[in-house]
Amino acid sequence: MKVDLLIRRVCVDDDRPLVDIAIRDGRIAAIEAGIEVDAAQEIDAAGRAVIPGLVEPHMHLEKALLHRRLPPTQGTLEEAIRVTGILKSRQERHDVLERSRTVLDMAVRNGTVAIRAHPDVDLIQGLIGVETLLELREEYRDLLDIQVVAFPQEGIIKSPGTIALMEEAMGIGADVVGGCPYNELNWDDTVRHIDAVFEMAQKHDADIDMHADFSDEATDQRFAAAGYIAQKTIDSRFQGRVSLGHVTSLGALDPEELKPVLQLLREAEISIVTLPATDLYLGGRNDQKNPRRGLTPVRALQGAGVNVAYSSNNIRNAFTPFGNADMLLIGNLLAHAISYGTPEHQAAILGMATGNAARAIGIDGSYGIAVGRQADLVILDTARVADALLDIPARSWVIKRGKITVVTRHTCDIHRHGCKCPAHGESTAENKQGSSAANA
Ligand SMILES: [Zn+2]
Structure with a gap:
């Protein structure tokens, strides 16, 4: 052989x-x-x-690295929405490509082999996020696999014309139908949004990946859609083909309210993708004391047998000021935020960045x-x-x-007695020469 x-x-x-x-x-x-x-x-x-190889199941490339364009002065969510809205209206193709490449290169260096990207599809930036990603999907094909989600960040019902743009995105090669059902004006429209997403996914035989229930509270039903989405998934026979990002309001439910939702999520084989950098940064902002962490209840979800993964989400913008596209760094952050410290918990976190994330984007069969x-x-x-x-x-x-x-070549920064690294070691004549020259 x-x-x-x-x-x-x-x-x-x-x-x-x-x-x-x-x-x-x-x-x-x-x-x-x-x-x-x-x-x-x-x-x-x-x-x-x-x-x-590490898998990022949820990333926004075209909105990455905008942190120096209109730097926030207060760091609030309202300001983040405002400055990002302004910057989104000025997107230019070569600039989007350049920033996206920088993030993709970071991810590749950090051992990421697959990314599901969620470019905004809306009347503000049109299809520039989808088109640039389709180009990069080809350009990077030997380095990592890119899936493209048609993501209606600005809503569907309240933003007429978006559904046609999403159809166009699917037509030119987007892989997954996205959704943002909380960004509608009322619960009826949230339901219509979700139904439209499922209809499009069935038409294209595509998987679904929505931003859902992104709030500290579940009192407003628009931010408590997980149960409806799970039932819709079962009724549409889409089990195992739906992923949801954020789902932070689940963390606000009492255990007896949470239990039936967890059971539905498991029955629907829905994957939950927690986004700890963003959710920690934006969560609990209005809490005057004991600020909430604002994460989905990972421990309860895993306990109920729901597949949970995590991801970087944004890299350096007003919503998420930090990030290196390093899944191990985000995993370390998540471990702290959800108090996962035992050896078994640490292994679970690594599993969320690998096998669980692969399952969340539907590549687990060959992974x-x-x-x-x-x-x-x-x-x-x-x-x-x-x-x-x-x-x-x-x-x-x-x-x-x-x-x-x-x-990545190992380099030793600390020269100490007995150090044999290539920069300082005594193993080769070349190194000896180098060090005597440096001493001279
Ligand atoms: Zn996102």
Whole structure:
């Protein structure tokens, strides 16, 4: 047997000996110790940990990196909506492409192998977000997989003309029908919005991904639509094909109110995508004391068997001022926010960034570290998988469909006695020369 890539001495499971991973035709061909095979290319992982490639199930590229254009002065939600509205009306193609590429490059470097992007489709910026992403989906095809959602951020019923634009987006190649049902004027229109999204998804045989229930409270029904969406999913036989982002108002329900909603969500096989950077930043803003964290109840959702993933959402804009498109960093943030600190909890967070996120965007059939699966892998510069969220280590090698896409060379900044790193070590004549020159 000849393979394209052989990864030597890698840690897949902290409790088991190191293994080799052989990759052929973009897929994992074998996982075992001491594989004897001809390989076109080899990596010696030297005991480093490997995880499946990270997946961002929810991102806004065309609104990323706007933080210096009209910098907020107060940092309130009202201001964020206002300044982003102004900036959205001025979107220009080359600028959108450039900022999107910067974020995609960050994501690739950080080991992300798939992104579901939610470009706004509305009368303010038209289809520029969808069109640029369709172009980037081709440009980046060897680095990561991009799914494009037709996302009506400004509502559907209250913004006539949007449904036609969404149809156009689906017609030119968007993959997923989006929704923003809370951004309507009343509950009747929220229902009509949701129904329109399902109708379009059925017509195009496309999956659904909506922003839903984004509020600290569930008292206004427009922000308490999860139950209706779940029932609609079941009635439409769309189980396993619907994901919802934010869903923060679920966190405001009493346990006995929450329980039936959780049961419906599980029955509908809906994935919930929590967006901790945004939700923590914007949540609980009007609380004068004991400010709420404003996240969906991850622990209760997982306890009820609902698939939960997380994502970066925005990168550096008025809604989310920080972000590096690094799923491990967001995972560390989420772990703090939901008090997930035990080893099992940390493993659960990593699962939310990998297998759960893959399921949320419908790629779980070919995903994961197993023979026959697509070879999308990240080798971390740490020896234990369990240290991924602790060390937030360098991504030493990133592999997409069996091809190496990123190599991060380890550099040692601290010169100490006995240090053997390439910059300081005594192992080669070249290094010795270098250090004596530096001393001179
Ligand atoms: Zn979003």
